[in-house]
Structure formats: C-alpha cells, structure tokens
Amino acid sequence: MPHDRWPFTPTGVMSASGRRGLRYEPHEKPPPALSFGLGLQIVVLSIAGIILVPTIVMRAGGAGENYLAWAVFATVAICGATTILHAIRVWRIGTGYLIVMGPSGAFIAVCAAAVAEGGPALLATLVVVSSVLPLLLAARLPLFQRLLTPTVSATVLMLIPVTVMPAVFGLLAAVPEETSGAAAALSALAALVVISGVALKATGELRLWAPIMGVVAGSAVGAAFGLYDVDRVLAAPWLGVPTGEWAGFDLEFGPAFWALLPAFVLVTVIASIRTISGAVAIQRISWRRPSVVDFRPVQGAVAVDGLSNLAAGLAGTTPNATTTVGASVTELTGVAARRVGIATGTIFIAIAFLPKLLAVVLAIPGPVVAAYLGVLLAMIFIVGMHMAMQDGIDYRKGLIIGVSFWIGIGFQYDMIFPEQVSEFAGGLLRSGVTTGGIAAILMTLFVEMTGPRRSRIEMACDVSVLPLIRKFLGEFTARNEWDEVMAERLDAACEETLLTLVQRDGDSGEKPGKRHLRLAARREGDEAVLEFVAAAQDDNIQDRLALIGDEPDGIPAEREMSLRLLRQLASSVRHQQFHGVDIVTVRVAAPASTTDKRK
Numbered sequence: 001m002p003h004d005r006w007p008f009t010p011t012g013v014m015s016a017s018g019r020r021g022l023r024y025e026p027h028e029k030p031p032p033a034l035s036f037g038l039g040l041q042i043v044v045l046s047i048a049g050i051i052l053v054p055t056i057v058m059r060a061g062g063a064g065e066n067y068l069a070w071a072v073f074a075t076v077a078i079c080g081a082t083t084i085l086h087a088i089r090v091w092r093i094g095t096g097y098l099i100v101m102g103p104s105g106a107f108i109a110v111c112a113a114a115v116a117e118g119g120p121a122l123l124a125t126l127v128v129v130s131s132v133l134p135l136l137l138a139a140r141l142p143l144f145q146r147l148l149t150p151t152v153s154a155t156v157l158m159l160i161p162v163t164v165m166p167a168v169f170g171l172l173a174a175v176p177e178e179t180s181g182a183a184a185a186l187s188a189l190a191a192l193v194v195i196s197g198v199a200l201k202a203t204g205e206l207r208l209w210a211p212i213m214g215v216v217a218g219s220a221v222g223a224a225f226g227l228y229d230v231d232r233v234l235a236a237p238w239l240g241v242p243t244g245e246w247a248g249f250d251l252e253f254g255p256a257f258w259a260l261l262p263a264f265v266l267v268t269v270i271a272s273i274r275t276i277s278g279a280v281a282i283q284r285i286s287w288r289r290p291s292v293v294d295f296r297p298v299q300g301a302v303a304v305d306g307l308s309n310l311a312a313g314l315a316g317t318t319p320n321a322t323t324t325v326g327a328s329v330t331e332l333t334g335v336a337a338r339r340v341g342i343a344t345g346t347i348f349i350a351i352a353f354l355p356k357l358l359a360v361v362l363a364i365p366g367p368v369v370a371a372y373l374g375v376l377l378a379m380i381f382i383v384g385m386h387m388a389m390q391d392g393i394d395y396r397k398g399l400i401i402g403v404s405f406w407i408g409i410g411f412q413y414d415m416i417f418p419e420q421v422s423e424f425a426g427g428l429l430r431s432g433v434t435t436g437g438i439a440a441i442l443m444t445l446f447v448e449m450t451g452p453r454r455s456r457i458e459m460a461c462d463v464s465v466l467p468l469i470r471k472f473l474g475e476f477t478a479r480n481e482w483d484e485v486m487a488e489r490l491d492a493a494c495e496e497t498l499l500t501l502v503q504r505d506g507d508s509g510e511k512p513g514k515r516h517l518r519l520a521a522r523r524e525g526d527e528a529v530l531e532f533v534a535a536a537q538d539d540n541i542q543d544r545l546a547l548i549g550d551e552p553d554g555i556p557a558e559r560e561m562s563l564r565l566l567r568q569l570a571s572s573v574r575h576q577q578f579h580g581v582d583i584v585t586v587r588v589a590a591p592a593s594t595t596d597k598r599k
Helices: 030-059 065-088 105-130 132-139 150-171 182-199 210-224 230-235 256-285 295-315 325-333 338-353 355-362 366-390 396-410 418-430 432-449 464-481 484-508 542-548 557-569
Strands: 101-103 321-322 455-458 516-524 529-533 573-579 583-587
Touching: 030 101, 030 105, 030 210, 030 325, 030 338, 030 366, 065 101, 065 295, 065 321, 065 338, 065 464, 065 529, 105 132, 105 256, 105 295, 132 256, 132 295, 150 256, 150 396, 150 432, 182 210, 182 366, 210 325, 210 366, 230 355, 256 295, 256 321, 256 325, 256 366, 256 432, 295 321, 295 573, 325 366, 396 432, 455 464, 455 542, 464 516, 484 516, 484 529, 484 557, 484 583
Parallel strands: none
Antiparallel strands: 101 321, 455 516, 516 529, 529 583, 573 583
C-alpha cells in the first residue's frame, strides 16, 4: 500500500520548510481594501466560467433565453453564498479557508443531455437527487480515507490544468473577425508580462496586486484595438433580477431519468474528488508553519458541495463544485485570509443583482482572460507537484501518479479509443480529470485489496486494555517471525500511542474508557504498521510530534514524555482527524540488529 509519510529529521522536527512568503493566514485580518481588491481579482478570474457553464448547458439543451438569464443569475448568487459559507464555516459545513465555488465543466455534457431530454425540470430533479451523494460522502469520509489519498488528490490537481488549458488557449482567438491579428497577441502579452513581472520582482503589498494590474494593462491594450466591449457595459441596466419561470421538477422518473442518473452519480463522485483535492491543497499553502492536513475542513468542503448542488437543483440550474481558484490566488499573492473569501462571495452576490457590474467583467477581452487563467493554472499544477513530492515518493506512489496522469492526458486528447469513449455516458470519459482520477482510485484500491492481511482487535480506549494489546501484539509478531527486540519496540510504541490518546481524553474532559478503540496491525516489508481508530479531539498528535522540540512548554509533562518516546520508537506517525473519528497510523521499523527469520 503506498503510504504518505510525514518526513522527520534526526531530531524529529518536520523537514518541510515554512512558507515565509505567506503574508496572511486564514485567521488573520488584512485591511478591508486589500480583502476587497483580492476578492475582486478572484471574481474577475471566475465570473466568465461561472456564466459560461450554464450558458452552454441551456443553449445546447434548447432552453429559452429567459430561462438562460434566470439560470445565470441563480448560479452566480449560489456560488457567492456558498463561497461565504466556506469562509465562515457553520458547524460542520464549510472549511474556514479561502475556497471559491463555481459550476464544474465536468457536468456540461450530462446536464445538456438532461435539458435536451426533459427540459430544465428533468435537470433539476437529477441535480437534487445526485446532491445527496456529497452529503453522504462528507459524513462517511473516514471510510474512504485509504482510497482518497494525497496521491489521488495530487493526480487530480495536476490534471486540472491539462483539461482546462485547451479552452484557455481557445480564448486567445476570441476576438471579432475584423480585428487586427496583432490585437489579441499584444493584449494577452501585456497581461502576461505585467502579472509575471510584478509577481516575480515586486515585494510587499505591490505583489498582491499583480493579477489585477495585469488584467487592467491587458484590457487597456485591448481597448486601443477595440477589443473591450464598451457597448455591452452601456446597454446593461444597473439593477435587475431576471424574470424567468421556475422549472419545477420532473417527478415521473421515466426512462430519461434512469438513463442519465448513473452518469450524474459518476460525475458527482469525480467532482467530490476534485473538491477533496482542492480542500487539501488550500490547507497545504495557507499556513506559514507546515502542518498536517485536517480532514474535518475537507469533510466541510464536500458538505458545501452537496448543499450547493441541492440549492442549484431547487433553482433549476447547473451543479457547483469547489474550484482551485482560491489555492492558486493564495499561492500567487501570499494571502490566505478567510476575509478574502467573504469579500469574494459578497461581490458575487452583488454582481448577480447588478447587471452593469457583471457586464464590466464580461467585457474583458478573451485573450486577457486567457493570460490570467494561464498563470493561475500553472500555479495549480505546481501545487499538485508539491503535494505529490512533499511526503516522499516510493515506486508504488510514483507508478500510480505517472500512469494515471498519462491516462488522463490520453483520454482528454482523444488518443485512446476515441470512437468508443465518445459514446459512453455522453462522452463522460473524455475528461482527463475523470479518467485520471478513476485510474488513480482503481490502482490504489488494487494495492489496498492485495496488501497484507490485517490483524484487528477492538476494545475501550483506556490504559486498562494494555494486557489485551500485549497479547495481540505477541501473536502478531510471532506470526510474522519477528524476534523479541521487535516485539518490545511494538509494545512500547503501542503503549505510548495509547497513553497519548487517553491523556488527550483527560485534557478534553472525556471519562476514561468512554471512547471505543480499534487497533489494526499489518506488515509491510521490514516495517509494522499499527492503525489506531478512536473518537476525534482537537489536538493533532502528528503536529505535536513535529513541534515538541520547539515548544516543549506547551505540552503537559506526562504527554511530552509519551510523545518523545513515540517519536524515538516510530519511523513515522500520521494522524488524520475527521468529525467523530481519529485515525493514527504508526510505522515501526525493525531494528537493524533484529534477525528476520524469513530471510
């Protein structure tokens, strides 16, 4: 099984370096003007895609212009509200990070087919039904933690630019026929040079404005050639709400519904994987000090997807998903403050009711948008590479990423059985993100199913169960033909992990033995892998192991001793936190002096 270890130096401190270029962490409060400016940049980047997806779907499906106007209005407003929900995080819904919502291009084919077969009413029914899937996945994400790994997330992230870039390059030629051939090239070049130059050389506050400066510069050059659509801005009203008739629901559940439902379910799963990737990516780059991924915000991100799709279905428009725009803007500007997410969502909602402002953004020349998107998609690819490399790559992980990535490229560019693929589920597998993500999941599932058999034991989370654990470990070591030195090391590592979990219970007020604990053990080469599954608390053992050398005063004396011993005994410790569940994976390498009887 490919595993994702957090690297340790000889002293036990995480070897990954801090993000010194990060100016604002999620909880920090940048000036209101800066928050609004960055929010406006994100809106400029996102609004064209948010409008384009429902426009393509409704026109391809044959819906009227009045309904199209309503679908665009509803989509922009829902994306704004759910972007704010991400930032503020209500209960278990949302992330508390800068994450932007938007309609997913993966839904275009199936949604257009639904509108063509049964009108907007059938689309609304299918979107509402499929919205249940992300909500269930968010609640049961721990069950899928061995499949939806950082390896899968990294593969999906690296494939996103591959699938989107052809459309981005197509925007370079999105100019009127009578326009000079140099107009598109010069406006795109102006935007690209300004964005890259300012981002590379500027320091302080100026670097944060690189994207918007590039868009303004490119639009100014485009306006000199007549590319900026001034007439659209002048013709748009200042305030207004589309007057479209609500589609209702198609409750007949006829042949068209059952034919399209599997495709909607599959695309929803792929969109959820992309959401997980985006939620993991934004955590990786939002803190100055490297920290492990907290899967509770990841669950919150998937839950927002479900609620957003439910709202989209009720409104009769296209589904939404978490985008990677927030991660790319954070990587480029160094600002991860959730205030920017609130500002972004607010601007989206305002634009939905202010057609004049919407027209100002939509009038930006296509070549300028292409240059802007090109830079940010490049940053997304780099984030995926960092995620793949950060915890080290063994041959299994490298094979999964490499094969899945090239499968995705092959399907995306119609190089793998294009005739058969184009007819399956409305061409669903022509998406590189879909095929690459499925390939990565299937390969991970294969490795998981063919891995060593696990030994398991269940008990109360209390020190009184130590005799049971010792007996369990004794049988495990004997079955794997390890000697007493390895048995003692496993026993000590289990004891320190259990003591740490129990002490965390005591710190949080839990009564000893109240939580249920499941311990699983398996062998991987010369290592034993111990997996503890218990109820979740707020403190992350993996982070505390990394910080123990820097902040020993922040840990109670007893726990500090347990953590120090665990750090010396284990080759790696991985702590995944979900709502209601802690999963602590401890790897213990056999000592060099140990004689393996199997050799």
